[in-house]
Amino acid sequence: MLAQGPIMLSIDILVNALVTGILLGSVYAALALGLAITFGILHIPNIAHPTLVIAGAFFVYTLAQWGVDPILAALVGLVPFYLLGVALYLFYSRLFERRGGANVLQSLTLFFGLSLVIEILLALSFGSELKSVNVFYIGSSLRLGILTIPYRLLIPALLAPVMIGAVWLYLSRTNTGTAIRAVAHEERALSIAGLNPASIKRHAFGIATATAVVAGAALIMVGPIEPFSGRFQIGRVFAIVVLAGMGSIPGSLVIAIVIGISEALVSSYLNPSWSPGVAFAILLLGLALRPQGLFGAAR
Amino acid sequence: MTKNSILFLVGIAIVLVLGFLMPWVLKNPFYFFVGYVVLQYVTIATGWNILGGYAGYINFGAAGFFGAGVYLSAFLFTTLGLPLPLCILAAAIFGAVLGLLMGYLTLRIQGVYFAIATLGLVVVLETIVHNIPALGGASGMAVYGPRQPFWSPGPSQFNFTVMLIIAAAAVTLARFVEISWIGRGLRAVRASEDAAECSGVPTLRLKLLACALSGAVLAAAGAPYPFYTSYMEPVTAFSLIIGLNAIAMPLIGGTRSWVGPVLGALLLASVQQIATVTISSELNILFVGLVLIAFVAFAPGGLAELFGRKQRRARS
Amino acid sequence: MSETILSLKGVEKIFGSFRALGPVDLDVSAGERLGIIGPNGAGKTTLINCITGVYAPDKGSVHFQGRDISRIEAHKRARLGISRSFQIPRPFTGMTVLENLLVPLDYCHVDGSKAERAHAVLASVGLSGRTADASETLSQLELRKLELARALVGNPKVLIADEAMAGLSDEEIDEVLEILFALNRSGVAVIMIEHIMHAVMRFSQRIVCFETGRLIATGTSAEIADNPLVQKVYFGE
Numbered sequence: 017m018l019a020q021g022p023i024m025l026s027i028d029i030l031v032n033a034l035v036t037g038i039l040l041g042s043v044y045a046a047l048a049l050g051l052a053i054t055f056g057i058l059h060i061p062n063i064a065h066p067t068l069v070i071a072g073a074f075f076v077y078t079l080a081q082w083g084v085d086p087i088l089a090a091l092v093g094l095v096p097f098y099l100l101g102v103a104l105y106l107f108y109s110r111l112f113e114r115r116g117g118a119n120v121l122q123s124l125t126l127f128f129g130l131s132l133v134i135e136i137l138l139a140l141s142f143g144s145e146l147k148s149v150n151v152f153y154i155g156s157s158l159r160l161g162i163l164t165i166p167y168r169l170l171i172p173a174l175l176a177p178v179m180i181g182a183v184w185l186y187l188s189r190t191n192t193g194t195a196i197r198a199v200a201h202e203e204r205a206l207s208i209a210g211l212n213p214a215s216i217k218r219h220a221f222g223i224a225t226a227t228a229v230v231a232g233a234a235l236i237m238v239g240p241i242e243p244f245s246g247r248f249q250i251g252r253v254f255a256i257v258v259l260a261g262m263g264s265i266p267g268s269l270v271i272a273i274v275i276g277i278s279e280a281l282v283s284s285y286l287n288p289s290w291s292p293g294v295a296f297a298i299l300l301l302g303l304a305l306r307p308q309g310l311f312g313a314a315r
Numbered sequence: 316m317t318k319n320s321i322l323f324l325v326g327i328a329i330v331l332v333l334g335f336l337m338p339w340v341l342k343n344p345f346y347f348f349v350g351y352v353v354l355q356y357v358t359i360a361t362g363w364n365i366l367g368g369y370a371g372y373i374n375f376g377a378a379g380f381f382g383a384g385v386y387l388s389a390f391l392f393t394t395l396g397l398p399l400p401l402c403i404l405a406a407a408i409f410g411a412v413l414g415l416l417m418g419y420l421t422l423r424i425q426g427v428y429f430a431i432a433t434l435g436l437v438v439v440l441e442t443i444v445h446n447i448p449a450l451g452g453a454s455g456m457a458v459y460g461p462r463q464p465f466w467s468p469g470p471s472q473f474n475f476t477v478m479l480i481i482a483a484a485a486v487t488l489a490r491f492v493e494i495s496w497i498g499r500g501l502r503a504v505r506a507s508e509d510a511a512e513c514s515g516v517p518t519l520r521l522k523l524l525a526c527a528l529s530g531a532v533l534a535a536a537g538a539p540y541p542f543y544t545s546y547m548e549p550v551t552a553f554s555l556i557i558g559l560n561a562i563a564m565p566l567i568g569g570t571r572s573w574v575g576p577v578l579g580a581l582l583l584a585s586v587q588q589i590a591t592v593t594i595s596s597e598l599n600i601l602f603v604g605l606v607l608i609a610f611v612a613f614a615p616g617g618l619a620e621l622f623g624r625k626q627r628r629a630r631s
Numbered sequence: 632m633s634e635t636i637l638s639l640k641g642v643e644k645i646f647g648s649f650r651a652l653g654p655v656d657l658d659v660s661a662g663e664r665l666g667i668i669g670p671n672g673a674g675k676t677t678l679i680n681c682i683t684g685v686y687a688p689d690k691g692s693v694h695f696q697g698r699d700i701s702r703i704e705a706h707k708r709a710r711l712g713i714s715r716s717f718q719i720p721r722p723f724t725g726m727t728v729l730e731n732l733l734v735p736l737d738y739c740h741v742d743g744s745k746a747e748r749a750h751a752v753l754a755s756v757g758l759s760g761r762t763a764d765a766s767e768t769l770s771q772l773e774l775r776k777l778e779l780a781r782a783l784v785g786n787p788k789v790l791i792a793d794e795a796m797a798g799l800s801d802e803e804i805d806e807v808l809e810i811l812f813a814l815n816r817s818g819v820a821v822i823m824i825e826h827i828m829h830a831v832m833r834f835s836q837r838i839v840c841f842e843t844g845r846l847i848a849t850g851t852s853a854e855i856a857d858n859p860l861v862q863k864v865y866f867g868e
Contacts, residue, residue: 061427063375063434111612120427121373125562125611128375132559132604136597244555251435258428293442296435303428304420496737499726503734507721513683515709515738515785571725 028162033284034277035163039173041276043238045269046176046231047249048256049183050224055254056263058217059200060108061124064131066246066253068225072097072232073241074138080149086233087175093229101225104130105218131246138243146240154237172234177269179230183223184265196220197263248292255299274298323490327483334479338472347475349588351543354478355536356584359557360564360576361485362532366414366525367562368570369498371505372426376417376436377561380410380530382552383440384537386450389458389547394449399461403481403538410534411527418526422519441553455548458541474543481539485532489573492528501525533561556600560584563607569619578618636661636820637682637713637789641691644677644844652677652844654691659789659822664815666835667824668855670864674844675824676718679791683715684708696788710739714787718794720774722766728753729762731777732784739785752784756810772803776810783814790814791822796830804830832856840864 047069054062072093079089112123154168187193195206195216203213235241252275260267275298279291338347359377366372374380384406391397391405417436421429445453463473492498500521503511512518541547560583568579583606587599614621635658643653652674659665669675680686682693684705692701700708723731732749741748753759756776761769769777775795782790792811796804808830815821825831831838832852840848840861848858855861 061430063431119615120430121367121371122611122615124373124375124427124430125566126608128559128562129604129608129611132555132600133608136601136604139597140601247434248438250431251438254431254434258431287446289445290442293439296432296439299435300420300432303432499730499734499737502725503723506723506725509685510717510721510723510781511734512685512705513709513715513717514735514781515706516734517704517706517738 029284031162032164033280035165036169037277037280038273039165039169039276040238040280041273042173042176042269043169043231043234044249044252044256044276045180045272046172046227046234048253048268048272049180049231049265050227051253051257052260052263052265052268053183053196053220053224053227056257056260056268057197057200058220059262060221061120062127062224063124063250063254064104064127064134065224065228066249067131067134068097068100068228069231069235069249070241070243070246071134071138072229073236073245074142074147074232074243075229076233076236077142077147077149080151086149086151086237090230090233093233094226097229098222098226101222102218104225105221108221109214109217135243135246142243144242144244146242147236148240149236151237168237168239172237175230175234179227180265180269183227186223187265192216192219196223251292251296251299255295255302258299259302320494324487327487331479331483334476335466338468338476344469344471347469347471351471351475351478352588353581353584354475354482355540356560356564356580357577358478358482358485358536359533359561360568360580361482361489361573362529362536363561364529364565364570364573364576365489365492365532366522366529368565368575369493369501369505370522370525372422372522372525373430373562374433374529375430375558375562376433377533378553378555378558379433379436379440380413380533381537381540381557382437382444382549383413384410384534385540385547385552386444387534388538389541390450392460392542393458399477399539399542403477403535406538407531407535410530410532412530413534414526414528414530415523417530418523422522422526437553437558441549444549444552451547453549455546455550457546458544460539460542460545474539477539478543481535485535486573486577488528488532489576492525493573497521497524556596556603559600559603559607560587563603563610565617566607566615567610567617569617571616572619575617575619582618633661635659636696638694639678639682639691640694642678642681642688642693643690644674644681644686645689650844652681653688655844655846657839657846659820661788661820662815662818663820664811664834664836665820665822666831666838666852667822667841668826668828668831668838668861669841672843673841675841676793677844678841679715679793679824682708682791683713706738709735709785709787712786712788713791714782714785714789715791716775716778716782716793716795718797720771720778722769722774722777724765724767726766727763728758728766728769728777731766731781735781735785741784741786749784752780755813756780757806772799772806775799775803775807779807779810783819787819789820789822791824793824794826795823796825796827808834 467473564579569575
């Protein structure tokens with residue numbers, strides 16, 4: 017349904033939509049970061065990642081109920097989520113990599129099943145109602161002339177680049193980071209260099225899962241969530257990772273912002289109810305228009 | 316025609332005749348009400364397996380195809396007054412077109428992208444339905460189905476028979492695909508796409524064909540659903556459990572032949588129907604999810620292969 | 632020499648800014664035994680992919696029996712009679728040995744009974760005893776044989792054997808060579824890509840050597856062995 021009245025390209029709606037889009041994009045990039053590592057770098061199609069983000073959000077929600085600050089809660093959650101990621105990778109690799117290479121069909125199915133099980137466990141423990149967190153610093157809005165930015169969007173949008181920057185620096189500047197980026201292609205070379213590819217992948221999967229709790233904190237600050245909210249993120253996070261060029265973290269920030277802006281424009285000028293389909297449409301168009309490029313990148 | 320094919324067709328004919336006669340013997344309509352759902356899942360699992368099992372391309376969006384069938388059929392019936400068989404046919408054609416479209420957009424690259432694209436399909440179709448008031452939007456709308464004809468004692472029995480015909484057609488189609496050159500080509504694609512292409516198999520065209528056939532069956536499975544429930548709403552038409560069952564049933568039964576999905580659907584759907592009385596739909600999903608993980612992890616060939624192995628061992 | 636069956640004219644393949652192949656000119660005669668050698672990364676695999684249709688060349692053209700096939704799909708080239716075996720065997724798992732051969736027979740038009748043809752080819756490579764076995768149960772040598780059988784069952788005019796002997800023992804190499812010689816005697820041109828020098832030297836009537844995407848030498852086995860450019864590639868200065 018079109019928005020009521022004439023569609024006005026009034027400047028303040030446009031500016032607000034653009035800024036909201038950039039901030040949303042920043043949060044989406046945080047959501048996609050873990051997937052950029054597992055799918056983009058390790059080539060493990062972890063479709064459970066958005067659900068792990070939701071699990072992270074519920075972790076933050078639980079601590080926030082006891083009065084813990086959500087950002088602090090996310091930092092507390094890094095270690096348990098890292099360990100959860102390590103456990104998931106061990107489960108995955110015990111099953112498939114030992115069988116002589118993971119079969120895409122089987123690993124996709126496994127993560128699909130895991131994601132459902134996590135969702136249901138969340139629903140059974142927290143119920144299906146929407147849950148949110150409230151802190152003093154995300155209540156009101158920042159007003160700058162015609163611009164109105166709610167703090168509940170601004171704070172997470174500033175939190176996200178910090179985490180993304182930290183992970184990016186880790187991956188590009190440290191030896192372990194370099195090994196992680198090389199592990200999918202140069203497994204043999206790493207073994208020769210005395211590094212254990214399995215333990216590098218396990219570590220990378222742990223980091224990827226740890227990012228989910230920070231992304232979850234960002235997500236639950238932006239708006240309320242329920243156990244099945246992850247399905248609406250799947251299109252977004254995969255669009256970001258795939259179109260950015262698998263594993264490119266700066267690229268994923270750019271694509272995430274493009275998606276955020278597109279959604280904000282669709283919400284402002286068309287109807288918010290259309291926005292869940294936007295990322296998916298972008299993904300499909302991208303896949304259809306640049307299949308060779310993606311194919312090359314995925315190798 | 317081979318001896319096996321004749322036996323198969325005779326079997327299908329017997330099942331169909333029983334399906335027409337049973338409603339006059341078994342008086343309680345509840346059995347048919349429950350049987351409908353089991354047959355619906357036989358159809359869904361069979362349709363999913365044409366692409367997922369034979370060609371190895373996983374479709375997470377079965378609920379999208381199913382829901383598309385639900386909405387198209389209800390729309391054609393209520394607004395245009397098309398007869399039921401035409402509604403089902405139209406739903407199947409629509410599902411085939413949807414499958415072709417998804418396939419055309421994503422199949423030229425690796426299978427993993429196809430799978431990811433199908434994950435989003437449900438969200439997109441649900442978004443579209445939410446925004447079309449003529450389809451009832453988010454809250455849904457009541458649908459008054461056709462009256463049962465003279466040869467059926469009641470609406471539940473009639474819906475059951477309609478679903479049985481669709482299921483029988485789906486299984487026959489799947490078996491035809493499986494034993495023909497199409498099936499051999501698809502299995503080659505599943506094993507190695509490059510080697511298949513270099514053996515003369517037109518891999519892209521075969522995959523598109525499989526997408527279309529699979530989509531058609533999945534949408535046809537949804538076509539009678541609005542008349543079965545007399546109500547359609549996005550939540551049930553695009554239900555999570557449909558997408559999950561579509562994958563779990565073939566994987567549990569075995570994906571290599573048409574028997575697997577039928578077996579898996581009969582088993583799992585019956586358990587679910589018996590259990591719905593006692594457990595919540597959430598526990599149902601949890602149960603199916605865990606069973607799915609267990610099979611992927613420990614018995615990727617499904618029940619068909621487990622039985623097969625046991626038989627072979629017994630013989631040798 | 633008989634007529635040219637396969638002809639590459641100025642073929643180039645570039646990935647991003649990396650020139651993987653070319654420009655290459657190469658003619659293959661009907662019934663020829665051609666060896667292709669060169670170090671890893673020399674462009675041999677890219678060359679095969681341009682001939683079999685995995686890639687379309689960025690420049691130049693590929694002609695088969697006088698027809699430009701540069702832009703046609705891989706499966707159509709296979710049906711025209713360009714066949715290949717893979718370096719790492721890619722059996723159609725989930726099928727028996729016999730069914731593996733029925734795939735090309737279903738899709739490449741071959742006269743006569745499919746089953747007879749399949750059995751005859753399996754006999755010629757020495758897999759008669761395993762027709763009904765699952766392809767997963769084959770040994771490494773048997774997998775190589777299956778790979779070749781599947782490549783030649785559709786009556787190709789050119790067979791590209793991509794490192795069909797890597798990892799095999801000397802006796803096993805002899806067995807594979809014998810299959811390829813017999814195939815060649817029936818008139819099929821065989822292009823052998825191989826790192827095992829004594830095999831490729833023994834087999835080929837003509838050898839071409841590639842390095843960094845270019846064809847650097849052509850000649851008989853003896854000529855290639857003495858060629859200073861080839862020696863430089865393989866042994867350094």
